[in-house]
Amino acid sequence: MKLGSKLNQLCKMQGLSLSRLAKEAGVPMQTVHAWTTGRKSINPDQIKRVASVLKISVHELLFDEPDPHDSIGEEILKEIFSGDVRITLHRIERRKKGR
Template sequence: MKLNKTLTSLCKSKGLTLAELSRRTAIPKQTLHNWTIGRRSINPDQLKKVSQVLEVSVHYLLYGENDPFEAPSEVILREIFSGDVRVTLHRIERKGRR
């Protein structure tokens, strides 16, 4: 598991200290510190709280990568055309039949 490196990196990128993360998650600062130095006993409920505050999945928090079995959580729509469209509908009729 890469919890220690991932947690440290995510906190740094989001500008959070362990004290602030502790306040937002109600997890003791010492527990979070122990996670960052590799000495840890992981409570799944605490892990979930941290992942929610850091806006990542539990899998990403533990392993530093997206879960290969998880469907993408967001869909990005990119505009491929903008403008007016004219649509013409035709009815196909066979001669002699109606």
């Protein structure tokens, strides 16, 4: 799915207009519109803000697939809650300089 289609789909699902998305992300509406038509290159900072407003990863927004790095955290949580993992926390005492 292309970026423009993905933006339209996500906005529709979340009840946002493209202009509202642009405003909340702090991205010019002309830029968001140009993305939907494929006429503008992507500024990383702007796309991060748009993804944040849409509550998805940049990877998912750009490539229309789950971020492979997000699954690492899910796997760890599954292991923790399966009861097969023991976690031990230790407090590290730090010495103050000059002592």
